[in-house]
Amino acid sequence: MIRLLILCGLLAPGLALAWSDADEARYRAMLEELRCLVCQNQSLADSSAELAGDLRDQVRDQIEAGRSDAEIRSYMTARYGDFVLYRPPLKRSTWALWLGPFALLLLGLVVLLRLRRAPSATPRPAPDAPDADALRRILAAEERDGTNS
């Protein structure tokens, strides 16, 4: 009986937390998505700043309380703004950020392709065919005059 009770006692902490593998996976994923405001190039997963620890605890508490990922994200952005999200959200104000590089690439490709097809806008005019008679008259006149131009 005593052994049974001890066994239950040892198992109890694991059961009481009710922190599943799915919760752990969500927790880890969430930490990668949120920025440490102190060491701003690091996520909450990587940063050793004290605030990062506090925010990691917040995320853990919220997952335990049953909040969804979206709710946790909006909790953070309500307090710290969009900057706390490691990936900038796609909003009107960030269209240029997200689409800009592709737009520039597209522009470059279009210009390149059009250049290959139409190399020159104004072609040089073809020279006239030489007038053989006029040429002969000029040469004959020069021979008579003794000039050599």
Added chain:
Amino acid sequence: MKPYWVALPLLAMLALTALLWRGLALDPSLVDSPLIGQPAPRFSLPALHAERVVSEQDFRGGWSLLNVWASWCVSCRAEHEVLVALSRQQPELRIFGLNYKDQRSDAVAWLERLGNPYVESAVDRDGRVGIDYGVYGVPETFVIDASGTIVDKHVGPVTWEWVRERLLPRLAGAAS
């Protein structure tokens, strides 16, 4: 002759360069607060000195500053004399402290040594209220109007320049 649109990628590059050049002058460590224009978040914390509770209700009825400080914070010393002088020069302005992740005894001793500009300081032992206020560094100062709405936030030590250029115009504007 090359057609005119050959210049477009170059123009796009120059425009991008201008944009990024401007970006170099911005300081990314100054995170914009989404709380500006919002009511001060609710909280209920023990006071540092008096036997009472400090809450966001204390902000109502007049202009307030909420200054986030701690005895372990070195930059807080730099701004402290500004706050002490300000508390004397502008008696209408109530300066509240948020003692952030500190030890009570250290906090009390610090104020005794350096002067106490605060109407009262709220003790935020674990920093939870700090998170609600979007605090990510110490010191930070919130400017709160008479209705309890946050109208401005200053990250870093308060300077006389900030007082002159950002704070006093607001107070004067409200008074008129």
